Amino acid sequence: MNHTVTLTELLGSTVYDAAGVACGRVREVALTPQEDRAKVSTLIVRTRKGNRVLPFALVTRINGGVRAQNSVKEWASSEGLEGLFLLERDLLDQQVIDVNGRKVVRVNDVDLHEDASTSQIVLKVGSVDVGARGAVRRLLKGVVPAAALHALLKRIPERPIPWEFVDVIETDPARRVKLKISHDRLAKLHPADIADIVEELAPDEREAIFETLDEGVAAEALEEVEPKLQKSIVESLDSERVADMRPCLASDGEVFG
Numbered sequence: 001m002n003h004t005v006t007l008t009e010l011l012g013s014t015v016y017d018a019a020g021v022a023c024g025r026v027r028e029v030a031l032t033p034q035e036d037r038a039k040v041s042t043l044i045v046r047t048r049k050g051n052r053v054l055p056f057a058l059v060t061r062i063n064g065g066v067r068a069q070n071s072v073k074e075w076a077s078s079e080g081l082e083g084l085f086l087l088e089r090d091l092l093d094q095q096v097i098d099v100n101g102r103k104v105v106r107v108n109d110v111d112l113h114e115d116a117s118t119s120q121i122v123l124k125v126g127s128v129d130v131g132a133r134g135a136v137r138r139l140l141k142g143v144v145p146a147a148a149l150h151a152l153l154k155r156i157p158e159r160p161i162p163w164e165f166v167d168v169i170e171t172d173p174a175r176r177v178k179l180k181i182s183h184d185r186l187a188k189l190h191p192a193d194i195a196d197i198v199e200e201l202a203p204d205e206r207e208a209i210f211e212t213l214d215e216g217v218a219a220e221a222l223e224e225v226e227p228k229l230q231k232s233i234v235e236s237l238d239s240e241r242v243a244d245m246r247p248c249l250a251s252d253g254e255v256f257g
Contacts, residue, residue: 007087007110008138014065015045023072030084033180040123044078051078083178097167099185102193104200109134131159171204187217195224207236219248
């Protein structure tokens with residue numbers, strides 16, 4: 001049977017070791033995009049001796065607290081997290097691209113789908129919540145009784161975007177490579193739609209998109225961008241990137257001055 005737990009509900013949950021001893025709380029929930037873009041691979045647990053890494057494959061329960069099948073002494077310290085995508089740090093409150101809706105949205109919460117039909121619990125990102133429901137849940141968690149909060153949330157419409165329609169924006173080139181972040185889904189949209197999306201982003205986010213898109217797609221989208229933004233986008237790009245895009249432009253006179 002599939003169950004859904006939100007990131008907000010999971011963060012702060014008590015973590016118990018194999019002996020049932022409470023040894024910390026969930027500080028972060030992480031994916032390893034190189035292996036699986038949706039599957040939760042790791043929990044970062046705050047313990048009295050610092051943050052520890054608990055591989056999710058060693059989790060036997062997440063309802064009523066998280067239960068691990070080994071001892072806290074076996075959990076490594078949380079160093080070397082470069083290849084992990086941390087859901088709270090990298091997704092909550094961040095702007096992402098809703099490829100299906102052709103717009104930029106802000107993430108208020110994350111829906112995680114649990115498949116408990118096997119002996120091992122598998123948790124995957126199912127969708128992101130971009131509506132008031134996620135915002136209210138985060139604001140009132142721990143402030144009002146759980147039952148009252150649940151009743152309130154049932155009256156607020158859901159605004160989920162399936163994870164397969166979400167394009168994450170990462171402005172650090174090195175991190176984009178490590179996290180295997182690309183914009184293949186975005187690239188399939190009409191250049192005018194890409195331009196509309198890009199115009200909603202901050203300058204460094206625009207640069208990140210154009211650096212990632214195929215040069216042909218990037219050039220077509222650039223031609224659709226408002227003229228006043230074209231010059232600033234071109235000036236922000238690497239010179240080799242600009243040179244690769246130039247042959248793909250129908251006319252580069254206006255774009256390149």
